[in-house]
Structure formats: structure tokens, C-alpha cells
Amino acid sequence: MTEQASNPYLRDPLTDFTPVEDLTDEEATEQVELLREAIREHDYRYYVENDPVIGDRTYDALFTRLRTLEDAFDLTADDSPTQRVGGEPLDELDTVEHRVPMLSIAQSGEAEEVREFDDRVRREVDGEVSYTCEPKFDGLSVEVVYDDGVFVQAATRGDGETGDDVTEQVKTIESIPLRLREGAPDDLVVRGEVVMPRDEFQEHNRDRVEAGKDPFANPRNAAAGTLRQLDPSVAAERPLDCYFYDVLDASEVPPTNAAEHEALREWGLRTERDWYEVVEDVEDAIDFRNRLGEARENLNFEIDGTVIKVNDRAQCEQLGRTSREVRWAFAYKFPARSEVTEITDIVVQVGRTGRLTPVALLEPVDVGGVTVSRATLHNPDEIAEMGVNVGDAVRVQRAGDVIPYVEEVVDKRTEGTYAFPETCPVCGAEVVRDGPLAFCPDGLGCPAQVKGAIEHYAARSGLDIEGLGEERVEQLVESGLVERLPDLYDLTAEELAELEGWGQKSAENLLAELEASKSPALSAFLSALGIPEVGAATARNLAREFGSLEAVLEASPDELEAVDDVGEKVALSIHDFLTTPENREVIDDLLAHGVDPEVDVETGGDALAGLTFVFTGSLSVTRSEAQELVEAHGANATSSVSGNTDYLVAGENAGQSKQDDAAENDVPVLDESEFRDLLAEHGIEYLGDDSEASGSDDTDDSVEAGADETSDSEQPDLTDF
Known part of the structure; x- marks a missing residue:
């Protein structure tokens, strides 16, 4: 850090500054650098060391002077302390x-x-x-x-x-x-x-x-x-x-x-x-x-x-x-915080996957400093086991101090137990049970599942339709413009432009994205449908095995189970989803609107059969894209290096642990250019640009600390506590 003698803004700084108009460009540039350096040091002492050496008013004066000089002499920089006001509003959060x-x-x-x-x-x-x-x-x-x-x-x-x-x-x-x-x-x-x-x-x-x-x-x-x-x-x-x-x-x-x-x-x-x-x-x-x-x-x-x-x-x-x-x-x-209150009603919510979650409405109660008015009852079996009903006094806990749930009945004030509905409260379909869980089987035909289904369909893991983030999907559904997935392809620029926050340009951009989504890879389309238990990897395996959407739709549970990484339970889940009339109607309507899933370009290739790759560091394509490429040509892509690994592909900022494991197991390490050459030798085109690593990939030197993470499983909507 620059000593006080060379930076006058570190200790006891004077704030009687020379008028801006009297400064030369060189003087302004020098003062800006000194102010930035000093403000960074003051921020460090205040936030990290908890030992500030100047008062708030003096700090504000230095900060205001820096902003004034940057504006007057066009000296802004991305890492300047003044660049914290927030950029332009975003259409959606990128992944x-x-x-x-x-x-x-x-x-x-x-x-x-x-x-x-x-x-x-x-x-x-x-x-x-x-x-x-x-x-x-x-x-x-x-x-x-x-x-x-x-x-x-x-x-x-x-x-x-x-x-x-x-x-x-x-x-x-x-x-x-x-x-x-x-x-x-x-x-x-x-x-x-x-x-x-x-x-x-x-x-x-x-x-x-x-x-x-x-x-x-x-x-x-x-x-x-x-x-x-x-x-x-x-x-x-x-x-x-x-x-x-x-x-x-x-x-x-x-x-x-x-x-x-x-x-x-x-x-x-x-x-x-x-x-x-x-x-x-x-x-x-x-x-x-x-x-x-x-x-x-x-x-x-x-x-x-x-x-x-x-x-x-x-x-x-x-x-x-x-x-x-x-x-x-x-x-x-820590032990969960808990309090006793009364259940005033029980409602059943329907999530994106069709899961029905019972939620207790409560007399508001303070639990660890938070006013709780709703709490999950988990599932029908939990209700039956506790014997809980509307009007009972219950103990409410905050799991992880975040999601409230009903722990037990402390005063049984009613007769009987809440009767879990036998039909979906939204679409009326007969509820099906999977162990302790209850589901609406109507899938894409159930309005309650539509919003989540559209978000999933448009997500990066689906068809990657830019401009269809959570807020816009909610807007489209609430406006009545979209009631089912196929309705996306009936939207017009005039309808969209009339919505709050939309303009002609943003409307046309979304329509262009939707038009481009009509020719997805088969694997992306299968992933986008939101089939339970089917993520990107399983979707790729299905596309590779069957080669066409028609073949997947006609596959029996036994044929599905023969696919890599698909067991009996997953096979039945896929088959049930694809044969449910409401889901098939939605898929047929998507096809009628021009959606035409294409056989994945490299599906069925075996040029890399028998080889196993591990990727680390930043490549000019994403890790998923690199893995998909080699897998589509018959290779395996794993996350850790072992004696069975044939090649470690190391991009920029590659993790040292994987490289050490490669050396220990005599595994060749390829940079991106060498990876490109290897693919070319097997007649495979690589779309990455090894002159610029823009993808974000994993290195294996990861560590975990004291964060509280919510589960990836579906949770009830309890956000209004």
C-alpha cells in the first residue's frame, strides 16, 4: 500500500480540493488513482479490519471527489469504487x-x-x-x-x-x-x-x-x-x-x-x-x-x-x-426453533412435477424472530401419522431456520384427521400415490403445472429460449396469453407489445427465439419436456439409443430400461409420462405448431468408442458441450481421473489435483488445441475456438464452507412468511 507521504488521502486527508476546472488532464488522472487507492484501503479497514481511520463525512467527501473527477475527465473504470450503483435493468438472469x-x-x-x-x-x-x-x-x-x-x-x-x-x-x-x-x-x-x-x-x-x-x-x-x-x-x-x-x-x-x-x-x-x-x-x-x-x-x-x-x-x-x-x-x-399455534386451514399446492404438498395455514406466531403463518405438512402419510386436522394446536418448527413445518400435535382439539383430497385441487384429475407422496397425473395438461413447465421448457437445460425467464413466464400466464406449452407458438408481436415492460423490439426478439426453438436436438427436447427423473444426461442417452422422438414415444418400459443409466423405476416414470393422454396431447400440439426435434447430429457415432475423457479448466465451449460431443461419438465422460481414463483435457485455470492424478495414472493431458487435433484425427469437427476460452468449467480443487443451501427437491410456496 502506498505510504501516507505519497498518498495524502490515507490519514487526516484534506478535503479542500482544487476546483475541477483548474486541473490538467494529468493532474486529474493522478488524483483519481490516489483517491481510488485510498478509498480501497479505507473500505478494507472498515469492512475487513473493523478499524476505520477516517470518519464517514471525510470518506463521503473523498468518494464524491472521485466521482466528480471521473465524470469530468471521462476516467471511469470497471474496478473503481464508484462503480457500485448498479447497471441497466436485465431482461432475466442468465445461467x-x-x-x-x-x-x-x-x-x-x-x-x-x-x-x-x-x-x-x-x-x-x-x-x-x-x-x-x-x-x-x-x-x-x-x-x-x-x-x-x-x-x-x-x-x-x-x-x-x-x-x-x-x-x-x-x-x-x-x-x-x-x-x-x-x-x-x-x-x-x-x-x-x-x-x-x-x-x-x-x-x-x-x-x-x-x-x-x-x-x-x-x-x-x-x-x-x-x-x-x-x-x-x-x-x-x-x-x-x-x-x-x-x-x-x-x-x-x-x-x-x-x-x-x-x-x-x-x-x-x-x-x-x-x-x-x-x-x-x-x-x-x-x-x-x-x-x-x-x-x-x-x-x-x-x-x-x-x-x-x-x-x-x-x-x-x-x-x-x-x-x-x-x-x-x-x-x-442448531436445534430448530419452535412455537405452538393453531391450524386455521389446510390447503394443497400443486408443484411443477405434479407433486401435491399440503400446507397448514396458521394463526400467526413468532418463531425465532420470524412471523410464521404457513407451514408444510409434508405429505398425506405425515398427516395420517400425526392425526392432524384443522383446529388442532400444533408445534411449528423452522427447518434450517428457514422453511417452517408442523412437527407434532400438542393439543388435539378436533375429532378425526384431515382428509387428503383424492382429486387434484386444480384440474380435478384423480390423485396417484407413490409411496408417501401424492401426484397429479395430468402433467402438462394441469394448469398448476404449466408455469413451471414453461420455465423448464425455456431454461438452458431445455431449449434455452432467451427472454423467457420466471417473471416473463408468470406475466404471460397471468395475462391469459399462455395456458399450455403450445400456446407459446401462437403469440404475436402485437399481443406481447401491449404487456407492461414490453416493447416492439423485445416482442420480436422473443418470437425469433421461439421460431429458432422449433428445430431442437432430440435430447434437448426430451430434457425440456420435464419428464420426471430425466435430466440432460438421461435425455442424451435416450436420444442416442432411439434416434427419433417417435421411437422414444413408442418404447416399452423394458426397452427404456435397456438404456444406459435408466433403471426400472425411471423407465416406468418415463413411460407413464409419455403415455399419459394429456402429455401426449401437448407433445402432439407442439409438433403441430412446427416443433420438429432433430436427431442429434452426432448421435450413433462410435469414432471414440472405448475412450474415457475427463475435462477440467475453462474451454471455449462449456464443459457440458464438450462432454456431450465425446459421448455422442461413443466415448465416456467422467468427473474424476483414474487408471481407466484415456485423456484429461485441461483448459485455462485447470485444477492441479486432476493433473496430479493424471500424472500418477500415466494419463495423457491435452490442451484445447491438442483436443481439437485428436477429434480431427477421428473425423469429428470441434466447434470450440481454442484462441479464446470463454466456457466456465470445473476444476477439482473445490471446497465447501459454512453456507446454508436449500434442497433441489420441490418445496411448497412458503415465501410469504
Whole structure:
């Protein structure tokens, strides 16, 4: 950092500035650089070190001077502290692939399970074991990317592989530096938790009520809702903060998690300092969680437990990970908060997949500082087991301190048990049962499932129809323009242009996207239909096996089960979906509107048969596209390197662990250009451009910290707590 002698704006700065009109271009440029440098240091001292050296009024004067000079001399820069006001409003949130997967961790509220975790760790690693302990934040987990030390991208966790691009929204958070401090890695991917501090949350809610708006239910909902605002200027006006806790990828990673925690702060990233400890024994970790629980209500941010991590990174590598979670960390949760109230009614909601979820309407009750007026009853079997009915007094808990649910009946005030409906409350179809769960079988013919079906159809994992995000889909459905999927292809520019927020150009753009979607790859179309249990990989396998939509529609359960990765249950699910009259009617109508799924271009090829590829780093195509390409020509694409791997394809910023595994197993490592040449030798065209890596792919040096992640499973709509 520049010393005070060379930067007059660090300590006791004078704010009696020379008039702008009296400055030369060179003088203005020099002053701008000094102001930016000083403001970054003041931000670091305020947000990271909690040790400001100037007052708020002086800081505001420096900031205003910097903005004035940038405007007057056209000196704006993306990493300037002034660039936090939020960009132009977005049509929708794009989906981006994470540089590295954002994995989950095992969790429990039982001390015995923490001890079992410790036993497994000590059995499987070499040497002495120590742990780090830190709060498990209750906010929204984000991946933040720095290239050459400059903030370039932020994304929500999403499904762990992809998430919503919230770069412009996160850029407005003042505690997140737009440029890292000297000594930080040139390229860095970190994980943090966006939160709304409790005191700011209460003040912001008060302002909302005074403005005639509904208050937010809790700080977590407020943070999540703010980051998903399409207008970044809204995020800039709301009091968000961020705490960082993991290095997901970097050119050099510290040898321990404790050293990493210290490094994050040195690089300019805010961490939790007061509640962070290294312990040698699992009982000390349990004690840390208990002490943190006692202090919980005095913290200015929401937490729901303690994250316990193996400290030594080499031992973490020994423990490894599964497909969805790391094996070297454990979340020891706090007991759920609970209160007693009365059920005033029970309603049944229908989700995108047709699942029927009973929701109890409650006499409002405060549960851990949040007013709860609804709670899930899970499923018909839970209702029967509890014997619950409208009018009973029940105990309500907040699972993970977020989703309320009815735990038990404490005062049976009625006779009998709530009778779960035998028909769908929306379309009237006869309800079918799958174990404890209930479903509406009408699929795409059920209006309640249409909105979610359209969102899924238009998503990147479906037909990737740009301009059909959640808000626009809701608008189209509520306006009555779209009641079924095929109605999308009846839309006109005149109808769309009359909707609020639409213009002729945006209407024409959507119609062009819809027209382009009429010739999808068969695998994309199958994925877009939202068939239960069918994701992108299964859809590719179905397309490869059957070659045409007609063949898939006519396939028997036995023929479906013969497809790779399709077992008996999935085969029956696919067959039931495709043979349900309402679903077939929708598919037929889509075809009648000109949708013509094409055989995947490379389907059936076997030029790469018998080969196994692993991809790491950033390529000029996405990881999914590269995997699909080799799989379409008969190869396998896996996520980890082993003795069965034939090639590791390493793009920019490739993970070192996979490269080390490749060396250990004598697996050839190809850069993108060499990968292109290999494909060409087999007569396969590669559409990537190895001169510019633009895709976002995984490296395997991922780590997980104290974030609270919601499940990917369907949840009832309880957002109005």
C-alpha cells in the first residue's frame, strides 16, 4: 500500500480540493488513482479490519471527489469504487457454469453424528487431526471470480454446477472489493455468503412498511430476493453484506484451512473473525457449537449452526468428495426453533412435477424472530401419522431456520384427521400415490403445472429460449396469453407489445427465439419436456439409443430400461409420462405448431468408442458441450481421473489435483488445441475456438464452507412468511 507521504488521502486527508476546472488532464488522472487507492484501503479497514481511520463525512467527501473527477475527465473504470450503483435493468438472469462445482456438506443436529464424522476422519487420514470451527451462515451462497485481481463475475450456487449470474447485483455490495489487495493471487475463485445484517434488516423492513410495501419475512429471504432483482440499482439500495469462507480455486492455495481464512482477509475479503477457532479434539468442536448457540441472538447476522472442517488440506484431499458433497467437513446444526399455534386451514399446492404438498395455514406466531403463518405438512402419510386436522394446536418448527413445518400435535382439539383430497385441487384429475407422496397425473395438461413447465421448457437445460425467464413466464400466464406449452407458438408481436415492460423490439426478439426453438436436438427436447427423473444426461442417452422422438414415444418400459443409466423405476416414470393422454396431447400440439426435434447430429457415432475423457479448466465451449460431443461419438465422460481414463483435457485455470492424478495414472493431458487435433484425427469437427476460452468449467480443487443451501427437491410456496 502506498505510504501516507505519497498518498495524502490515507490519514487526516484534506478535503479542500482544487476546483475541477483548474486541473490538467494529468493532474486529474493522478488524483483519481490516489483517491481510488485510498478509498480501497479505507473500505478494507472498515469492512475487513473493523478499524476505520477516517470518519464517514471525510470518506463521503473523498468518494464524491472521485466521482466528480471521473465524470469530468471521462476516467471511469470497471474496478473503481464508484462503480457500485448498479447497471441497466436485465431482461432475466442468465445461467452460468461455475468455475468449480459448489458442493454441499453433511449435516446433523446430533452430537453423536459429529463424533462419527470424527471417527471416520481419523480412520481414513494419516497423522494428527485438527479442525477449524466457524459459523454456518444463513444467507445466500455465491461464487465470486477475480481475474488479474479484478472482480469479473458472481453467481448463485444453483444446482452446484450452474447458477444465476448475479454479477451486477453483487457488484453493488460495498464489502466486496472490486480489486483485491496487493499479494492476492492473479486469478481467484472464492465462495461467500451474502447476508442482510439484522439491524439493517429491521430498518429496511420499517422503511418498506412506511412506503406501503410488504416487509420481508427474514434476513435470508431479503438477501436472496435482492440478489435476484433484475434491476441492479435495487440491490444497490439495499443493505447487503458478504462474508467469505472458502477458496474454490487459485494458483496457490494455503496448506491449511486456517491459513486460508487468514489469507482471505489479507487479500481484502471480509471473514468472520470473532467466532473462528482451530481445535484439536472433536469435543472442543462440539463445545464451540454450544457456545456459539448461546451467543447466537447477539450476533448481527443469521446463522443456523457451526461448520467443522479438517484443517490440513492434504488430509482433505485424502478424504475426497462424493458427487454432491465434500467428505472433510460437517455442519453441526442448531436445534430448530419452535412455537405452538393453531391450524386455521389446510390447503394443497400443486408443484411443477405434479407433486401435491399440503400446507397448514396458521394463526400467526413468532418463531425465532420470524412471523410464521404457513407451514408444510409434508405429505398425506405425515398427516395420517400425526392425526392432524384443522383446529388442532400444533408445534411449528423452522427447518434450517428457514422453511417452517408442523412437527407434532400438542393439543388435539378436533375429532378425526384431515382428509387428503383424492382429486387434484386444480384440474380435478384423480390423485396417484407413490409411496408417501401424492401426484397429479395430468402433467402438462394441469394448469398448476404449466408455469413451471414453461420455465423448464425455456431454461438452458431445455431449449434455452432467451427472454423467457420466471417473471416473463408468470406475466404471460397471468395475462391469459399462455395456458399450455403450445400456446407459446401462437403469440404475436402485437399481443406481447401491449404487456407492461414490453416493447416492439423485445416482442420480436422473443418470437425469433421461439421460431429458432422449433428445430431442437432430440435430447434437448426430451430434457425440456420435464419428464420426471430425466435430466440432460438421461435425455442424451435416450436420444442416442432411439434416434427419433417417435421411437422414444413408442418404447416399452423394458426397452427404456435397456438404456444406459435408466433403471426400472425411471423407465416406468418415463413411460407413464409419455403415455399419459394429456402429455401426449401437448407433445402432439407442439409438433403441430412446427416443433420438429432433430436427431442429434452426432448421435450413433462410435469414432471414440472405448475412450474415457475427463475435462477440467475453462474451454471455449462449456464443459457440458464438450462432454456431450465425446459421448455422442461413443466415448465416456467422467468427473474424476483414474487408471481407466484415456485423456484429461485441461483448459485455462485447470485444477492441479486432476493433473496430479493424471500424472500418477500415466494419463495423457491435452490442451484445447491438442483436443481439437485428436477429434480431427477421428473425423469429428470441434466447434470450440481454442484462441479464446470463454466456457466456465470445473476444476477439482473445490471446497465447501459454512453456507446454508436449500434442497433441489420441490418445496411448497412458503415465501410469504
